[in-house]
Amino acid sequence: MAAKSPSIRALSRYLLRPQAPLHPRCRQQCYTKRYSSAVAGARLNGTVEYDTTPLLYHTSKAALANPELPEDVRRGQTKRINLYQAVNEALRHALQSDERVIVFGEDVQFGGVFRATMNLASDFGTERVFNTPLSEQGLVGFAIGAASEGMKPVAEIQFADYVYPAFDQIVNEAAKYRYMSGANQVHCGGLVVRMPTGVVGHGGLYHSQSPEALFTHIPGLHVVIPRSPTQAKGLLLSAIKSNDPVVFMEPKILYRASIEQVPVDPFYLPLDKAEVLKTGKDLTIVSYGQPLYTCSAAITAAEKDFGCSVELVDLRTIYPWDRETVLDSVKKTGRAIVVHESMQNAGVGAEVAATIQEQAFLRLEAPVKRVTGWATFTGLMFEPLIIPDVTRVYDAIKKTLDY
Amino acid sequence: MSLRSVTRRLDIRALRRPSSCPNASLSLPRIIPVWQACRNVASTPTAEKVLFPGALNSEFTNNLEFMRPSKNKAISTFRILDQYGQVLDKERGVDTTDEEALGLYQNMVRLNIMDLIMFEAQRQGRLSFYMVSTGEEGISVGSASALNPTDPVFCQYREAGVFMQRGFSLDQFMAQLFSNTDDTGRGRNMPVHYGSRELHIRTVSSTLATQLPHAAGAAYALKLQNQQNPDVEPRVAVTYFGEGAASEGDFHAALNIAATRQAPCIFICRNNGYAISTPTSDQYRGDGIASRGAGYGIDTLRVDGNDIFAVRTATREARRLALTDGGKPVLIEMMAYRVGHHSTSDDSYAYRQKVEVEDWKRRDNPITRLRKWLEERDLWNEDEERETRSQLRKDILAAFDRGEKKKKPKIRHAFDDVWENITDEQRAHVEELKDILTRYPKEYDVSQYEGGLDSLDELLEKKR
Ligand SMILES: Cc1ncc(C[n+]2csc(CCOP(=O)(O)OP(=O)(O)O)c2C)c(N)n1
Ligand SMILES: [Mg+2]
Numbered sequence: 001m002a003a004k005s006p007s008i009r010a011l012s013r014y015l016l017r018p019q020a021p022l023h024p025r026c027r028q029q030c031y032t033k034r035y036s037s038a039v040a041g042a043r044l045n046g047t048v049e050y051d052t053t054p055l056l057y058h059t060s061k062a063a064l065a066n067p068e069l070p071e072d073v074r075r076g077q078t079k080r081i082n083l084y085q086a087v088n089e090a091l092r093h094a095l096q097s098d099e100r101v102i103v104f105g106e107d108v109q110f111g112g113v114f115r116a117t118m119n120l121a122s123d124f125g126t127e128r129v130f131n132t133p134l135s136e137q138g139l140v141g142f143a144i145g146a147a148s149e150g151m152k153p154v155a156e157i158q159f160a161d162y163v164y165p166a167f168d169q170i171v172n173e174a175a176k177y178r179y180m181s182g183a184n185q186v187h188c189g190g191l192v193v194r195m196p197t198g199v200v201g202h203g204g205l206y207h208s209q210s211p212e213a214l215f216t217h218i219p220g221l222h223v224v225i226p227r228s229p230t231q232a233k234g235l236l237l238s239a240i241k242s243n244d245p246v247v248f249m250e251p252k253i254l255y256r257a258s259i260e261q262v263p264v265d266p267f268y269l270p271l272d273k274a275e276v277l278k279t280g281k282d283l284t285i286v287s288y289g290q291p292l293y294t295c296s297a298a299i300t301a302a303e304k305d306f307g308c309s310v311e312l313v314d315l316r317t318i319y320p321w322d323r324e325t326v327l328d329s330v331k332k333t334g335r336a337i338v339v340h341e342s343m344q345n346a347g348v349g350a351e352v353a354a355t356i357q358e359q360a361f362l363r364l365e366a367p368v369k370r371v372t373g374w375a376t377f378t379g380l381m382f383e384p385l386i387i388p389d390v391t392r393v394y395d396a397i398k399k400t401l402d403y
Numbered sequence: 404m405s406l407r408s409v410t411r412r413l414d415i416r417a418l419r420r421p422s423s424c425p426n427a428s429l430s431l432p433r434i435i436p437v438w439q440a441c442r443n444v445a446s447t448p449t450a451e452k453v454l455f456p457g458a459l460n461s462e463f464t465n466n467l468e469f470m471r472p473s474k475n476k477a478i479s480t481f482r483i484l485d486q487y488g489q490v491l492d493k494e495r496g497v498d499t500t501d502e503e504a505l506g507l508y509q510n511m512v513r514l515n516i517m518d519l520i521m522f523e524a525q526r527q528g529r530l531s532f533y534m535v536s537t538g539e540e541g542i543s544v545g546s547a548s549a550l551n552p553t554d555p556v557f558c559q560y561r562e563a564g565v566f567m568q569r570g571f572s573l574d575q576f577m578a579q580l581f582s583n584t585d586d587t588g589r590g591r592n593m594p595v596h597y598g599s600r601e602l603h604i605r606t607v608s609s610t611l612a613t614q615l616p617h618a619a620g621a622a623y624a625l626k627l628q629n630q631q632n633p634d635v636e637p638r639v640a641v642t643y644f645g646e647g648a649a650s651e652g653d654f655h656a657a658l659n660i661a662a663t664r665q666a667p668c669i670f671i672c673r674n675n676g677y678a679i680s681t682p683t684s685d686q687y688r689g690d691g692i693a694s695r696g697a698g699y700g701i702d703t704l705r706v707d708g709n710d711i712f713a714v715r716t717a718t719r720e721a722r723r724l725a726l727t728d729g730g731k732p733v734l735i736e737m738m739a740y741r742v743g744h745h746s747t748s749d750d751s752y753a754y755r756q757k758v759e760v761e762d763w764k765r766r767d768n769p770i771t772r773l774r775k776w777l778e779e780r781d782l783w784n785e786d787e788e789r790e791t792r793s794q795l796r797k798d799i800l801a802a803f804d805r806g807e808k809k810k811k812p813k814i815r816h817a818f819d820d821v822w823e824n825i826t827d828e829q830r831a832h833v834e835e836l837k838d839i840l841t842r843y844p845k846e847y848d849v850s851q852y853e854g855g856l857d858s859l860d861e862l863l864e865k866k867r
Contacts, residue, residue, distance in 0.1 A: 133650035202531035204593035206609035381590035382817035
């Protein structure tokens with residue numbers, strides 16, 4: 001064999017001792033960043049820093065100052081946790097406080113492939129926290145039936161990419177349950193369908209999709225996408241409490257990447273309110289989920305370079321969405337950009353842009369710009385070129401200001 | 404409907420009407436199933452059997468007796484070699500020449516070594532993902548060896564052995580695993596999602612069980628084509644899936660439609676005991692997957708997947724059955740144990756005991772079982788084993804090296820093949836991307852892609 005690179009030799013050596021233990025705890029995140037298209041000298045791309053981003057509460061004090069928290073929670077403790085742990089805490093509280101809550105899905109019993117249901121089966125028993133057979137339509141239909149009998153089922157779909165077998169159950173049954181029962185008033189409120197969503201950088205065609213816009217085309221559902229551990233905990237608890245079915249999409253890249261101080265006590269965040277994460281006067285960026293971090297990094301660079309001031313709004317619930325907060329912001333700034341990962345055509349951005357155009361036309365200084373995934377799939381090698389990055393948001397800010 | 408067509412339909416009906424049912428009325432639909440033509444039989448006072456529309460030949464009984472599948476004897480598992488590599492039925496033998504057996508052995512070992520290397524390479528961060536076939540090499544290699552090389556195959560993902568047996572080269576494996584510019588999947592799929600039109604194997608898609616109805620439909624297409632071209636060797640469609648995937652609706656839909664259309668489709672289940680962390684006890688309560696075949700009226704066999712000779716013989720016989728009487732589906736449940744972790748994203752010791760895995764490794768394995776048989780016949784020895792392994796390892800590492808060094812596919816492949824032709828919207832997106840890449844050169848490394856930015860121009864120049 002021709003000259004080997006040293007690492008190939010290392011592999012060879014490994015093979016000489018095939019009994020050597022494999023790195024057992026090396027899970028999803030083991031594989032890092034090789035496919036990033038950002039180069040070493042990049043100034044914009046690669047500047048999303050979860051350790052310092054203003055979007056996360058890095059101190060207990062900041063976390064407890066959140067005005068959406070009730071007084072008693074604000075007097076309590078916080079704990080530094082990531083997003084999957086926050087989901088776990090919300091489920092734990094729900095299971096503890098309401099015996100109608102049941103939690104299930106594929107591989108949920110051992111903790112789920114993203115560890116969000118860790119220890120719940122052992123703590124609450126496998127009557128209430130359990131594995132289902134591998135059938136999304138089956139497990140969501142099962143959840144609808146249980147909800148219609150007054151339970152509060154939290155069903156996990158292993159990846160949003162695999163929700164489609166359950167689409168019929170969600171669209172034709174869960175969403176319409178109350179409406180079709182009419183005066184019988186049977187509904188499936190309490191039903192929450194959780195699913196990890198979005199790209200992680202190496203998920204390719206079937207572990208990267210953001211199918212949220214498919215659900216925002218359906219009345220009767222709430223579609224929620226939390227941006228942080230605190231949001232995940234508070235919004236998930238509200239989703240379980242809600243009397244409407246909720247599709248709860250968790251940006252899977254944030255499961256481990258986003259870590260912040262989260263109140264230990266249970267709390268409920270509103271399912272019908274967007275949140276202004278940063279105020280500004282020249283331009284409004286509307287987004288949700290992971291791209292908010294991209295936007296925040298782009299805003300930092302743009303404000304520095306162009307001396308502008310940009311407002312950042314998190315929709316949180318993308319349907320039915322909080323039009324008032326968005327319109328108030330755009331009426332103030334006169335410019336708007338919508339950013340999301342999923343592709344542009346008929347995406348959430350289209351709806352937000354159209355609403356702004358209808359309701360704030362005379363206040364607009366520039367067309368509403370959309371920075372989104374392109375009209376294609378998330379091909380493995382091309383993910384970083386397809387999904388909005390800091391550069392693209394930065395450039396959109398520049399163009400919208402210069403219009 | 405025109406009067407003419409009505410008369411024609413009536414004629415056909417008259418021809419098809421079963422003579423045993425004089426009561427069949429003229430207003431029946433065109434094709435008259437037996438049960439419809441004989442609706443009245445069930446109500447005759449002396450009848451012993453019913454002909455309800457939904458069940459033929461059921462005898463009446465006054466015993467109130469529920470069927471209790473849990474009380475039945477479990478379906479038997481077919482094997483040819485015992486665990487020590489000894490032939491159980493000397494008369495039938497192994498149905499494989501010595502030369503073939505050596506080839507199968509080499510392919511299983513090659514797959515096994517490739518798995519070891521790629522698993523570790525993933526741990527080193529050199530590819531994003533990998534899945535091993537450990538313990539299931541006999542199923543994929545053995546079954547593929549018993550098929551016609553042009554039978555279309557629809558895989559799940561743990562069937563690299565099918566590709567290997569059909570001649571997918573090590574460079575082709577590496578091209579896909581490293582998503583380099585030679586990858587026929589154009590760098591779009593996660594590792595192990597191989598595909599080869601040349602080898603008649605559809606590209607693997609991660610969504611479970613979706614390939615099963617495809618196989619049924621392809622088999623039906625083949626059935627028609629087999630009839631239309633009687634001179635060409637008839638083909639069957641084959642699909643592989645795990646026992647977990649068999650819980651999906653698509654599994655049931657596929658078996659049922661294949662049965663009603665009598666499609667020559669071989670459904671090969673790899674029952675390896677786990678679906679990620681989910682043990683079979685949480686997956687189903689029947690007797691494995693084989694017990695479901697009967698429910699769909701499908702000929703079914705359960706096979707010891709650690710016995711590559713049994714796998715081959717079963718597959719060959721399934722293929723013969725699938726082509727008899729104009730075609731019909733066959734289900735084979737290959738029993739195995741998933742020795743490896745589900746994938747490189749999984750740590751199976753979070754849900755199963757290490758001793759369980761070690762026990763299985765020691766107890767039985769398709770490679771060691773065949774090796775015992777080969778050694779018994781003096782076809783193989785320790786020296787050959789050592790030499791072969793060392794040679795295979797070298798070959799794989801050489802291919803690894805070549806594959807890893809190649810560039811990524813052209814950027815244009817992010818956009819093409821979505822539709823047959825690029826759309827106006829896509830064109831605008833390509834232009835926007837190109838503009839960004841050009842104005843912010845420091846933010847991107849386009850040189851890692853074959854042809855850099857130029858391939859976007861190729862795409863834009865492509866005629867509308
Ligand atoms: C529709 C769908 N749901 C969920 C998944 C996630 N998933 C990938 S592999 C797997 C387990 C499959 O088990 P099995 O069919 O037994 O095959 P094995 O891995 O054992 O070979 C699951 C749940 C998926 N890929 N597709
Ligand atoms: Mg399995």
